[in-house]
Amino acid sequence: MITMQCILRDTFYLYPKAKDEYEVSLYDKCLVYEPCDHSRARNRTEVRLDDVIGCHVMKVAEHVTSLKSTSSFFCVYAYHLTEKRKGTSQFREKKTYVFEVDKEGTYEDNLVISRKWQSALLWLLRGFRLQKTPDCPIVIPKELPAQRHYLVIVNPKSGPGKSLEIFLNRVRPILAEADISHLLLVTERQNHARDFIRHLNLTQWSGVLVISGDGLLFEVYNGLMERPDWKQAVKIPIGIIPGGSGNGLARSISHACG
Template identity: 35%
Template sequence: MIEFEKYKLLIRNLYITRLLNYITIIAEIMAKDESAGSSPIDSYENSNGYSIVLKNERVEILREQKEVGSVLLEDVLGVHQVTQDDGVKLVVHGFPKTKKIFRSEARSLMKLVVHFDSDNTAEEWKKKIIVQSRKVIQEKYDWYQGKEPSADPRKYLVLINPVGGKGKAVHIFRTQVQPLLNLAGAECQVVVTEYAGHAQSMMKTFDLSSVDALIIASGDGLLFEVVNGIMERPDWENAITTTIGILPVGSGNALCASLLYEAEEEFSVANATFQIICGAVAPMDVLTANTVEGTKYFCLLAAFGIIADIDIESEKYRRIGELRFIFGAISCILRKKAYPGKLSYLPKDAKLQDTISSVADSQVTSSPKEDGELVVTNGVESPTNETSDNCIESHHETPSKTNNDVSEAAANPTVGIEVNSVQTGPPTPFMNKLSEPVPSNWVEIDAEFMNISVATISHLAHDFFNTKQAYVGCGTIYLLYAEANLTSRMDLFKLMDRMGKGNHTEMNFVNMVEAKAFRIEPSEKSGILTLDGEMIPFGPFQAQIHPQLGRVLGRRLKRT
């Protein structure tokens, strides 16, 4: 009897849950109908009795004043005019979210079709819908409110890393991305990178004004190349504001995962493509890093310890995609290596005037300019030896330098660095030279670490959090570190599991601080360091954040 009552209760709860879902759906439909009642901007009725109505936030197709189809303007992919034997028609392609009874919302393709009595009228309506759609998206999601929206086709330079992820980046682009871009009417110049550093070399001279955005089809490594190429340009200050879009066809995909998470979208190539097509621009932080081989720039992540080892040592499993990180994690956890060194950082709430006094002697020098302006250098040593080729190697395409190759540079941070006497990148007033002690108001931690992770975004991979507090363009460095003597192998397995949920920061051995700048000084002579998933020469390095210096395509609500 008890069992019967138990199952009876479960069945009743199931029906209640289903009823609540139905009520939610009905409420959303009613809300949609209410919003649909706003006065139309324009309308057109054809000779067959069908009407198209353009409202402030949606476009509707009516038959005898009854709606037969509609789509929110912010969900419009593109509009096409088609002329056939039976006349001219307008096709509105949408990518709306649809509510499911037993699952979360998911986007799916749809289209609205209406016939017009003339080509000119159809062309006018095509432009009206595109402009109003872009206006709605700009007002709701664009952080910069740029130029007045137009119906002109958007132009993209698409950079594809052919060996990203499982090596199927080109196939994914052609089968999943390009069809959506075609529906949007985009004009694309596609470049498949041929060697490590190809994108970086291209960015040094490419006419960025010829495109609306750079689209990166890769993991996070190709972004590293693109940003470093841009920052080597004489016009870097303007070039770094070039908008960048991300397609998740690599292994890590941290930036794309963060953008989709913030937009409350499922992680998928289609949703990432839709974010690009929407065209809303959001800020992205850029960091200046001083390394043993000179200045580099990155936007997302830096790592020393078990996370860096997992990232690089799992390269041999690249063909299995993101599963490679699981195999790499198991191997590194079982090994349980400690990583001795020193972590130093400048707390987020530190004031510039508190830091500048201890930095001034090493970083600010008198300028020969007549107006007495000060020239700020990047905190990197002056050259004492021959110049390096300044070529950044991407570990996903060609072998990185071995630890032995960089041991001399690690021992002497001034080897192979050539620094101009005039600042060529953003100033770094919070950092001393790499060979000097950190400023007195920095916090220093000397320990044997299990891991040090640095991030300005929420995710390390699409199913792996760094911290939910971070978001793209937040202007803050989030430092997470754990000491080796406080963690067991079981702790590390639990840590990896909880990083998938994002609640790992609640574990008692995980420390998180917010910073403006940091320095990592490994005690050992060889090991692994990464910036945006790319291996850099081993040795001391430091970085400072430049809040919202870059631009990225991301459909997310504007933050105050």
């Protein structure tokens, strides 16, 4: 049996259940919380880090008087794999977990705690191992991981013509939750993306996201293969979100990734 390593443990309120305090534990593979009140049913909730995409720290708006202005909050965004009925196709369902930090007398001191949890969680999501030894406790970096930058390429005329709408309404909010900045390229002609990729400085980008049919993805790879540094260029992560009339490749990738 594999023993999970506890990175952080503390007690917080689970927003909006402001009266209920929870013990929250961050492990290297999951986030776990359960009520501190042992007289209540021990409803233990486990959030797999494989389902988590980001974590933000926030403060209550000044006009909200029902919450303490000294509290800080950290919000965890997860997309859990689920199914409407047993045996039906699976899909990702968004779930947001908001923890209220009210341990200290000032917002600034509570913010320090929130940022510590945010930093630990984000470093774990990036694959960084937070480990301790008998002689050295776990050290959580004060600095957050460097922000990722995506090039998003959209063909607005592909298939039913909803690629741009898909990006604005569904993809862009997810990028914001994951704290990923982006540059949007809306193609205007055939081979627009191919020419753009061929001359792009790839060192500025963490990945390329294509929202269209399979054709635009092939165009991107053709542009990469035509570069003098193509052996290195083809290593850049590329994702595709179906938005065209031919989405077989996108569907196959999605199925393989679960």
